Amino acid sequence: MAEKPCQCDDCQRFYKEHDRLIREFPTFKQQQELNWASIQSFRTLCSKVTDELQRELSERASNKNISQEDNHISDIEITEALDELDSVNAYLYAVEALMEKIFDTKISNNIELKFKEIAKELAPDPLNVDRLILNRLFHQTPDYPDKKNIN
């Protein structure tokens, strides 16, 4: 007996986002670019925050007279976050190295069409009326590559 996928709020948000990313980035190339940009932006943000926290911590060390009440983030909190972010930055660096390998792959236009076709099946947008109309037009067009699958 197959188990039903979890329907909690977090999971539902994940399914929605998962499908949206397929729907809005339906080609191999778009997925490459999306994931590359996503890793890069995550890495940029994490390292900027790390730099900022390190700067703040060393500033506090050299300005002992600043009262603790002025600091809404505690030293311990910063130190702990720096440890965590250090690992995250290392993992992201490793993921980036793997993404570079994936980025080297090129896919032919015919295979890209296959990606688009499968993306439509995986993540149709039932609420998008324009898309429904467009899909119907495509299916009525004799030279549309999907035509052979309708009969």
Ligand SMILES: [Zn+2]
């Ligand atoms: Zn869940």
